[in-house]
Amino acid sequence: LKAGDTLLYLDGVSVSFDGFKALNGLSFTVAEGEMRAIIGPNGAGKTTMMDVITGKTRPDVGEVYFGGTTDLTKLDEAAIASLGIGRKFQKPTVFESHTVWDNLDLALSGPRRVFPILFGRTDAEGRRRIEEILETIRLTHRRDALAAGLSHGQKQWLEIGMLLAQDPRLLLVDEPVAGMTDAETEETARLLREIACDHSVVVVEHDMTFVRDLGVHVTVLHEGSVLAEGSLDHVSADERVVEVYLGR
Ligand code: ADP
Secondary structure (H helix, E strand, O other): OOHHHOOEEEEEEEEEEOOEEEEEEEEEEEOOOOEEEEEOOOOOOHHHHHHHHOOOOOOOEEEEEEOOOEEHHHOOHHHHHHOOEEEEOOOOOOOOOOEHHHHHHHHHHOHHHOOHHHOOOOOHHHHHHHHHHHHHOOOHHHOOOEHHHOOHHHHHHHHHHHHHHOOOOEEEEEOOOOOOOHHHHHHHHHHHHHHOOOOEEEEEOOOHHHHHHHOOEEEEEEOOEEEEEEOHHHHHOOHHHHHHHHOO
16 A cells, blocks of 8 residues: 555544444555445444544544545645545535525535625636536536425435535545435436546445446445455455345
């Protein structure tokens, strides 16, 4: 493992809560431009791992580097977000009373544009970017709809679009297909594969069909460290993985 060759680098990361090790020497890397799926049973440490990357939780020991040289353990959440690490939580948090377009415009233009009176000032380039994102998230036909009127799946896509609008270097996506219909789940795999063509992405997910559709390398977490890594076929054939996770 070498920090300089990777976009995201975790080495020997441990986090304890009241003596219980939620992460226990977790080491793992994500290359620039890679999409990686993280799976593992409940309590494996997936959320804690995301919290460590985004600065919400500080590791007791271990290294976390971004872009080769930036030590994330020295930075707070705001500073880490401003490096271009965007996180999508499981529950979508879109602005329900605004249109799809305005949600994306807000995300693109940032906090300076929180007042409705300033909407519409986005320049031609920004508007082109919003059009592009609408295509990616399959919502061009709903651009003028209020977010409140979207399906659960469409809200998830809109939130992914809002992250894209901030032009992230790394997207962290937490259980994107929880609660989605089968059709939405399939579409989400396609959508994320498109996004992964020009972004680095880490997806935490339980849905195995979806992970298979993503077609990316998988990291299996168990008891706060990496149990197995590789293609889904490779990790599915690992007896330890079957025992702790897939066989349940
Ligand atoms: P996962 O996301 O894989 O389900 P988590 O990272 O949420 O796993 O949790 C890992 C372990 O750490 C769990 O056993 C959980 O109960 C524990 N844990 C997580 N956060 C806290 C906390 N703030 N205080 C105490 N225990 C926690």
